[in-house]
Amino acid sequence: MSASYQPAEILADAGVSDSPSHWVDGRSWVPEKTSRVDVEDPATGRVFAAVAAGGPDEVDFAAVAAHAAYHNVWAPMPPARRGALLQLLAGRLLDEQEPIARLESLDTGKPLSQARGDVAVAARYFAYFGEAADKLSGETFWAERADLSYTVREPYGVVAQIIPWNSPITQLARGVAPALAAGNTVVVKPSELAPISPLVLGRLIREVGIPDGVYNVITGLGDIAGAALTAHPLVRQITFTGSVQTGKRVLASSAEHLAHCTLELGGKSPTLVFDDADVPAAARAAAAALIRNAGQSCSATTRILVHESVHDQLLDAVITRVSGLKLGPGLTDPDLGPLVSERQLNRVLQLIGTATAEGARIVVGGGRAEGEGIVDGYFCEPTVLVDVTNDMTVARQEIFGPVQSVLRFSDEEEALAMANDSAYGLSSAVFTRDFARAHRLARLLQSGQVHINEYPLDSVETPFGGYKESGIGREKGLQALAGYTQLKTVLARVAAASD
Ligand code: NDP
Numbered sequence: 001m002s003a004s005y006q007p008a009e010i011l012a013d014a015g016v017s018d019s020p021s022h023w024v025d026g027r028s029w030v031p032e033k034t035s036r037v038d039v040e041d042p043a044t045g046r047v048f049a050a051v052a053a054g055g056p057d058e059v060d061f062a063a064v065a066a067h068a069a070y071h072n073v074w075a076p077m078p079p080a081r082r083g084a085l086l087q088l089l090a091g092r093l094l095d096e097q098e099p100i101a102r103l104e105s106l107d108t109g110k111p112l113s114q115a116r117g118d119v120a121v122a123a124r125y126f127a128y129f130g131e132a133a134d135k136l137s138g139e140t141f142w143a144e145r146a147d148l149s150y151t152v153r154e155p156y157g158v159v160a161q162i163i164p165w166n167s168p169i170t171q172l173a174r175g176v177a178p179a180l181a182a183g184n185t186v187v188v189k190p191s192e193l194a195p196i197s198p199l200v201l202g203r204l205i206r207e208v209g210i211p212d213g214v215y216n217v218i219t220g221l222g223d224i225a226g227a228a229l230t231a232h233p234l235v236r237q238i239t240f241t242g243s244v245q246t247g248k249r250v251l252a253s254s255a256e257h258l259a260h261c262t263l264e265l266g267g268k269s270p271t272l273v274f275d276d277a278d279v280p281a282a283a284r285a286a287a288a289a290l291i292r293n294a295g296q297s298c299s300a301t302t303r304i305l306v307h308e309s310v311h312d313q314l315l316d317a318v319i320t321r322v323s324g325l326k327l328g329p330g331l332t333d334p335d336l337g338p339l340v341s342e343r344q345l346n347r348v349l350q351l352i353g354t355a356t357a358e359g360a361r362i363v364v365g366g367g368r369a370e371g372e373g374i375v376d377g378y379f380c381e382p383t384v385l386v387d388v389t390n391d392m393t394v395a396r397q398e399i400f401g402p403v404q405s406v407l408r409f410s411d412e413e414e415a416l417a418m419a420n421d422s423a424y425g426l427s428s429a430v431f432t433r434d435f436a437r438a439h440r441l442a443r444l445l446q447s448g449q450v451h452i453n454e455y456p457l458d459s460v461e462t463p464f465g466g467y468k469e470s471g472i473g474r475e476k477g478l479q480a481l482a483g484y485t486q487l488k489t490v491l492a493r494v495a496a497a498s499d
Helices: 007-011 057-072 078-093 097-108 112-135 168-181 198-206 224-231 242-255 279-295 312-320 341-359 411-418 435-444 479-483
Strands: 022-024 027-029 036-041 048-054 148-155 158-162 185-189 215-217 235-241 260-265 271-272 303-307 361-365 385-386 403-409 427-432 450-451 487-494
Touching: 007 048, 007 097, 007 185, 007 198, 022 057, 022 198, 027 097, 027 198, 027 242, 036 158, 036 224, 057 185, 057 215, 057 224, 078 097, 097 112, 097 198, 112 479, 158 168, 158 224, 158 303, 168 185, 168 198, 168 235, 168 479, 198 215, 224 235, 224 242, 235 242, 242 260, 242 341, 260 279, 271 411, 279 303, 279 312, 279 403, 279 427, 303 341, 303 411, 303 487, 312 385, 312 403, 341 361, 341 385, 341 403, 403 411, 411 435, 427 435, 435 450, 479 487
Parallel strands: 158 185, 158 235, 185 215, 235 260, 271 303, 271 427, 303 403, 385 403, 427 450
Antiparallel strands: 022 027, 022 215, 036 048, 148 487, 361 385
């Protein structure tokens, strides 16, 4: 396939080379000798860049720079000034929306319009948390022994951000914006599969006047650079987004030096569709779960639990929505781009094979997508599986691909039991016109978010995070600031001692 875009031009427009360095202390930096990790265009399988492969020494250099910036400039800076700088950054991101979106689309494979949306959301995180920076406050208490007692919220110091490959710029902003607003400094380790936009952000951060050392990026392999970062003694808080398996390793590593940890680990989120539901709206949500980012989203609702009386109606509507979707390189702005890597494609195809072996039936798609313009990339057909039961592997494991599973239920009790019978608990949705049932289920569903009659409804302002193995802690909304601050209690004697 001959791509109708030039990766070299896209890199140049975003102000980054095809062999970028780490970003440390306000500049591009790489040691004299470094090995590199190839970065592929998932739409063609071709290598278009090679990032520096950091290790413990590079991580240490970045952590020391972040620690110095924390003590010398960022924590002492008046919060209103910090907030104003973050708001300037939001504006700069919007100025550069198009080149960054093109880069993000090239790096991840996602459709260009979705990448544009991701950059806008990233900007919104910096605007929102920039506005919140000077509004952190504590409480005062009556206390038995102290005359005056109050709490203050203080930053941790150096914060590690380990981000995945599915939406790097937004997932970075989701953690970096509240961390910086609260007065921490950061070291970011992007995924080796989509590592470039965090480096571009370094330049913008410098341009708006955020001091050197406040924001640092070390690229490289998860097992080496990521592991060195989570083990670094100067890192006092870690935010990790990715798989449960790696999340557990990060938590174990943080335990060695008792760093605080926020884990966002994905899900197997259910959508419950009742007999009184707005079925077209539920079908739209079911289809969106596999279309948006080709299903590579932690909050994709990939178990559609539908009442048997509307099962066929819903299924027909979903099939209509996902049949005839256009696949292509992200930069051509199709409905669906490729999956991020050959490994991810093979994993998804294997899970589809396991589903049929266990008794599920494919009604749409089911294989590697082939055709003009998509022969070399990692494209998967949008796939709908029916006759899925909750004990099947496809209903229990996160797929991270364009695959939707449809399951039947006969009453509310059964639907709730199926929904909660999962190791995960990130998000869920209920479609019903019965107000009481909707809110009864909202109380009983074991997930960090419950959406009613539309999915997704969440945004920068609404707290997000998992129950059970979907994670620890909350991101988004003002609640996120709690994860980037520690509470100090001050107890004072102000009245004269009476002996
Ligand atoms: P991982 O959990 O392995 O990777 C997530 C991030 O962690 C990446 O930046 C990775 O770097 C880094 N990492 C890997 N090993 C370590 C380590 N020992 N210490 C610190 N950081 C580390 O996800 P995968 O890429 O392997 O994806 C596998 C599955 O995870 C997906 O199929 C999906 O189910 C799930 N996932 C969920 C996401 C979510 O948003 N919840 C996002 C991504 C994946 P590197 O990539 O360089 O190895």
